[in-house]
Amino acid sequence: MIKSIRITPMLYIIFLMLPLYWLLTMALKTNTEILSGFSLWPKEPTLANFKTILTDASWYSGYINSTIYVVLNTIISISVALPAAYAFSRYRFMGDKHLFFWLLSNRMAPPAVFVLPFFQLYSSIGLFDTHIAVALAHCLFNVPLAVWILEGFMSGVPKEIDETAQIDGYSFGSFFVRIFMPLIGSGIGVAAFFCFMFSWVELLIARTLTSVDAKPIAAVMTRTVSASGLDWGVLAAAGVLTIVPGAIVIWFVRNHIAKGFALGRV
Amino acid sequence: MALELSDINVQVGNEMHLSDVSATFDIGSFNVLLGPTASGKTTLMRIMAGLDVPTSGSIVINGSDLTGIPVRKRSVAFVYQQFINYPGMTVFDNIASPLKVAGVSRSDIAARVEKIASLMGLMPMLSRKPLELSGGQQQRVALARALVREAELVLLDEPLANLDYKLREELRAELPKLFKETGSIVVYATTEPEEALMLGGQTILLHEGRLLQVGTTPEVYRTPRTIQAAQTFSDPPLNTAWVKRSGFVSKIDDIDTTYESADVLADGTYQIGFRAHHLMLQKPHDNALKIKAVVVTTEITGSETFLHINASGLQWTALVHGVHHYSAGDSVSVYVDPRNFLTFDASGEACMIEAA
Numbered sequence: 001m002i003k004s005i006r007i008t009p010m011l012y013i014i015f016l017m018l019p020l021y022w023l024l025t026m027a028l029k030t031n032t033e034i035l036s037g038f039s040l041w042p043k044e045p046t047l048a049n050f051k052t053i054l055t056d057a058s059w060y061s062g063y064i065n066s067t068i069y070v071v072l073n074t075i076i077s078i079s080v081a082l083p084a085a086y087a088f089s090r091y092r093f094m095g096d097k098h099l100f101f102w103l104l105s106n107r108m109a110p111p112a113v114f115v116l117p118f119f120q121l122y123s124s125i126g127l128f129d130t131h132i133a134v135a136l137a138h139c140l141f142n143v144p145l146a147v148w149i150l151e152g153f154m155s156g157v158p159k160e161i162d163e164t165a166q167i168d169g170y171s172f173g174s175f176f177v178r179i180f181m182p183l184i185g186s187g188i189g190v191a192a193f194f195c196f197m198f199s200w201v202e203l204l205i206a207r208t209l210t211s212v213d214a215k216p217i218a219a220v221m222t223r224t225v226s227a228s229g230l231d232w233g234v235l236a237a238a239g240v241l242t243i244v245p246g247a248i249v250i251w252f253v254r255n256h257i258a259k260g261f262a263l264g265r266v
Numbered sequence: 267m268a269l270e271l272s273d274i275n276v277q278v279g280n281e282m283h284l285s286d287v288s289a290t291f292d293i294g295s296f297n298v299l300l301g302p303t304a305s306g307k308t309t310l311m312r313i314m315a316g317l318d319v320p321t322s323g324s325i326v327i328n329g330s331d332l333t334g335i336p337v338r339k340r341s342v343a344f345v346y347q348q349f350i351n352y353p354g355m356t357v358f359d360n361i362a363s364p365l366k367v368a369g370v371s372r373s374d375i376a377a378r379v380e381k382i383a384s385l386m387g388l389m390p391m392l393s394r395k396p397l398e399l400s401g402g403q404q405q406r407v408a409l410a411r412a413l414v415r416e417a418e419l420v421l422l423d424e425p426l427a428n429l430d431y432k433l434r435e436e437l438r439a440e441l442p443k444l445f446k447e448t449g450s451i452v453v454y455a456t457t458e459p460e461e462a463l464m465l466g467g468q469t470i471l472l473h474e475g476r477l478l479q480v481g482t483t484p485e486v487y488r489t490p491r492t493i494q495a496a497q498t499f500s501d502p503p504l505n506t507a508w509v510k511r512s513g514f515v516s517k518i519d520d521i522d523t524t525y526e527s528a529d530v531l532a533d534g535t536y537q538i539g540f541r542a543h544h545l546m547l548q549k550p551h552d553n554a555l556k557i558k559a560v561v562v563t564t565e566i567t568g569s570e571t572f573l574h575i576n577a578s579g580l581q582w583t584a585l586v587h588g589v590h591h592y593s594a595g596d597s598v599s600v601y602v603d604p605r606n607f608l609t610f611d612a613s614g615e616a617c618m619i620e621a622a
Contacts, residue, residue: 160350163317166337167344168411169367182354 020243026236034232049237059238062217065131067245069206069214070199072135073142077195078188080139081146086176088147089154090162100151103144114140115208122209129211137205142195149194153187154180186256193253197246217242268292269314269419269451274323276309276475283309284320284475291451293328293418296442296467298483299455301498306475307455311421314453315342327418340419343412343450347424349404351396357383357407358392364415382414385444402433409437413444420450424457438464459501463487471498493539493614502542502572505582509536509609516604521578523555525604531617537610542572544606545584547598554601561592575600 026034027049028042053059087093088100118137119128127133157180165175181188207219221238250257269291276284284306291297299307312318314325316337325332332340343364351360358379359366365375383389386406396404405425412420422441426434442465445452456462462469462483469486471478478495479486490496497504509516512533517524549556559577566572566589573584575598584600592598609617 158348158350160346160348161352163337164344164346164350164352164411166317167315167340167342168364168415169338170363171338174367179352179354 023236023239023243026232027240029233031231031233046233049233050241052234053237053241059220059234062215062220063241065210065214066200066206066216066218069131069134069138069216070196072131073138073199074192074195076135077139077142077146078192081143081150081191082181082188084143085147085150085154086180088151090159100147103147106144107141111141111202111204115205118205119208128209129213131214133209134206134214134216135199137209138195138199138202141202142198145194145198146191149191150184150187153184153190157183186253189253190256193249193257196249200246268328270326271310271314272324272326274310274313274320274325276306276313276318277321282475284313287323287472287475287477289470289477289480291453291468293451294446294449295451296445296465297451297453298462298465298467298469299453299472300457300459300462300469301455301472302457304474305472305498307472308423309475310472311344311423311453311455314419315344315421316340317344341415341417342419342421343415343417344421345405345408345412345423345425347427349396349401349408349428351404351407351411353395353397356393356395357388357399360396360407361388361410361414364411368415378414379410382410386410386413402429402437405429405437409441409444413448416448417450420445420448420452422452422454424455426461427456442466459487459499462499469499471495473498489616490608491616493537493608493610493616496539496608496610500539500541502583502585504539504541505545505580506537506539507580509538510534511536520580521557523557525555527604527607531609535612536617537612537614538607539610540602540606540608542583542585544602545573545582545586546601547573547584547586547590549601550603553605554603557600557602559598559600561594561596561598563594564590564592566590573598573600 025040025042028045028047029039030044030046030048033039033043088096114137118133122128122130122133122137127136161179161183162175165179170179201218203216203218203222206216207222210216210219217238221235221242270288271290272288274284274287275282287306287310299310301307309318313320316332316335320333323333352363355363361379361382362375365378370378379392380389383392386409388403388406388410391399391403396407399407405428409422409425412422426437429437438461441454442452452467454465456465466483468480469483470480471486473494478498479491486495487499490499493504493506497506507518507520509518511517511531514526514528515524516527516536516538518538546554557577559575559582562574562576562581564571564573568589569587571586571588571590573586573590573592575582575584577600582600611617
């Protein structure tokens with residue numbers, strides 16, 4: 001009985017981890033070994049695949065580009081969402097509930113819908129193939145999400161704290177930065193995490209809006225078919241490196257993530 | 267020198283939350299705002315603080331109009347019923363925050379915070395965060411923050427309501443003394459008549475957004491101007507009855523009892539009211555009226571007994587000393603001295619000023 005209680009989750013975890021494990025072993029194998037048949041672990045482990053990525057500019061620039069627009073997007077999304085979420089959580093105004101819902105409905109449209117208008121718009125104003133273009137395009141999805149998450153966290157802070165700060169003589173700005181933001185710190189962290197993750201994994205818009213200078217890593221990975229076929233090992237190594245930033249960020253927000261999924265309403 | 271409210275009206279939609287409230291608060295005075303829940307106490311305090319703007323009317327302090335001045339430019343402190351502190355700051359920083367914003371020098375801040383903290387018994391926990399403290403200590407921090415600023419106007423909105431009994435008694439005794447030294451106008455809102463009597467000072471009676479009566483606390487208690495004022499300032503509730511007067515003789519129809527009084531009053535129908543502790547189980551003297559009643563319920567608090575009785579249809583409450591065991595349905599004789607009756611005319615206005 002006790003054994004089966006332990007075994008079931010173990011099997012499930014193994015099932016979940018299998019693709020990750022396979023990716024990691026592939027990254028450590030040579031192409032010959034990958035193609036030569038079934039092997040559970042690398043017979044001749046090699047770091048050559050990682051070396052290729054970290055030394056070849058066409059590979060590592062993909063990571064740099066992705067990081068730049070993801071960070072840009074996170075900063076823009078959070079700094080725009082903070083005042084918006086504060087307004088939604090503290091004030092009643094005409095149509096506030098509809099506007100709030102409409103914001104979220106932006107997330108319901110698949111990114112593909114917006115690819116064409118974004119491509120045409122950014123091409124015509126000269127933003128095509130720039131980091132800011134991708135960062136701004138991702139705001140369409142991330143700002144609503146960040147507003148939702150932050151509004152939940154802000155509504156958990158009693159309004160009386162705002163008033164007490166006013167009475168104590170704080171200006172709105174210093175109240176917001178010195179008192180209010182520390183109180184919703186975990187909310188800001190969680191919102192930033194969601195923005196980061198979405199922007200990091202989003203491929204369609206990022207690939208369409210870039211060609212060379214701002215090409216993201218995910219796009220680089222899809223263009224590795226060469227005359228000699230697929231470079232399996234290097235591709236797997238790139239995959240491993242793509243997972244790393246997300247894993248690091250998750251580590252930082254791990255204690256707040258449940259609250260974040262509930263949009264702060266726990 | 268004083269704070270003056272004149273004709274304050276607050277209308278939300280079609281509802282009047284406050285209507286024509288006018289009152290004067292002297293500098294250094296202790297004022298109790300007494301009224302049941304939803305009587306407009308908090309609304310009035312928020313307007314006095316500047317957190318809300320009245321629909322019409324004005325607030326003048328020492329001759330200068332405050333009505334449109336934003337909160338952060340005013341010299342005011344506010345303590346809520348909930349314990350509101352800045353959770354991220356230590357107790358010291360919480361108390362110091364209004365001084366820091368006001369630009370008081372560092373050494374001055376330390377001295378003033380320490381003085382208030384030792385007064386409030388907060389010295390051992392200055393470096394802790396508010397949420398690590400007990401409820402009573404948290405509220406002391408909030409009160410300390412209100413004290414340290416020495417604001418012109420200190421608003422306390424049921425500050426002791428969420429505290430346990432013993433702590434409430436303790437702080438209630440301390441509060442008027444603490445604020446006496448600062449020379450602030452203190453306004454203390456409460457729903458409990460007993461609390462108002464213990465705090466003393468000036469009492470402002472509010473009921474459904476209307477100001478019923480203003481005066482020194484004993485005066486308002488003893489000589490309510492309307493039956494509503496008497497009811498608001500009575501806990502347990504005021505016992506009432508209708509009487510018919512002809513000459514010096516009044517007759518309480520429901521219980522078929524008459525009594526004589528020496529004052530001059532036109533013949534007609536009147537309302538009388540008297541407080542629960544004036545209804546006794548022993549006959550105090552020969553002039554007392556004897557009333558036969560049936561016990562509805564008894565509540566025993568330890569040294570006192572609340573006796574809810576039905577006297578031929580009149581629902582009355584007697585507050586008597588000692589423990590008295592009665593079962594529902596028991597017959598009982600109660601006594602009341604007519605001199606304790608407050609008499610109001612048919613519309614509820616007080617007729618004469620005489621009560622012990």
